[in-house]
Amino acid sequence: MFNWINSKEFSFNSFLLMDRWLINQILSNHQDEFCTNMGIALANNPSVAWYFINRCPECKEVVDKLIDKSPKELSHQEIRKAEEYVIDYADWAIVYVYPEIMNKNCPYIKYWDSERLLSMTDFTDKIVLDVGSGTGRLAFTAATKAKMVYASEPVDRMREYMRDKIKNQNISNIVVTDGFVENIPYPDNSFDIVMSGHVVGDNYSKELSELERVTKPNGYIIDCMGEDDRKRTKPNEELLKAGFEYFYYASKTGGDVYRYINKVLK
Known part of the structure; x- marks a missing residue:
């Protein structure tokens, strides 16, 4: 809870x-x-x-x-x-x-600063996949720069919320789809950038393998958490073992937040 x-x-x-x-x-x-x-x-x-x-x-x-x-x-x-x-x-x-309640009460959305994602790499004119998109914290941020963003989300109420927002704001470069991190519904080498936040962690080997599969050669995988108050003494060892670089900052709510990026070499 x-x-x-x-x-x-x-x-x-x-x-x-x-x-x-x-x-x-x-x-x-x-x-x-x-x-x-x-x-x-x-x-x-x-x-x-x-x-x-x-x-x-x-x-x-x-x-x-x-x-x-x-x-x-x-x-x-x-x-x-x-x-x-x-x-x-x-x-x-x-x-x-209740997506509106999620946006209002969940600190990693409520206190989200879009620059935490945009500062990690250049999204300009890129084809991007957001895995486990939720209410679209990362997807809508990336869409301000990217050519096209695909927001993959397994929960139908979240997909409905994002589609309503896309329609209401006349956004033309986000496509919302169903999908799971363990089984991404896209061909190999489809995206310049594949990103997620608060998604990877149940089965690192399988999840990272699937993220890498759909990333183009020399593309990037990003794990970008939002704000929370959790104290962390060090970055995620599993991601470091997989070759990810990390960036640290102290969150607005007093937690320790690590963001991760890895260039995919195939």
Whole structure:
């Protein structure tokens, strides 16, 4: 949990706005306390349970088990307490279906300075891919210089948000697509610059290999985090091992932020 929202202000029906990817991510949590509270919440919100099973069929067994283990005859207060626990624990997922709240409350977007990206390399007339684009923090910044930016994002509410912004602002050089960092839907050697932020880290070898695959020879891979208050004593060792150069600055919120760039030699 990141304390990005007040769980008391959100209905459990917020989960009805989630897509298959988000549901999978949430239900992959096997911590006992989370499972107990999620079971209570699903058992007492049959419409959400039905939606989870039909939107994400591979999760049916998990949903059924959570409900089966849920205690019965709970009070309204006990049910709401379980709902708030789940909402609070999954606040990162809740903000994904409320993009405006994400922009307002997430520090790495709220305090974003576009020069943190533009100062890393020359984006002028480049073909750029933003992987895990979110609300488009990096994509819209790069589009002020680049020839074309492709914003790849697995969450449908984020894609809708970016497409609405593109339409409302008459932006002609951003294309929004679906996609995951582990399986980027583009051919080899497609982009001058491939960038991401808060995306790489679950499987460095696979993720970096895929980023490199779609980058042109002599192109760049950039990992550009936003602002946060996290204290870091050193740069990411996995990225350093992979040949990335890093840049450090102290964030506006008191954290230590490292940005990374690597020239792709093929």
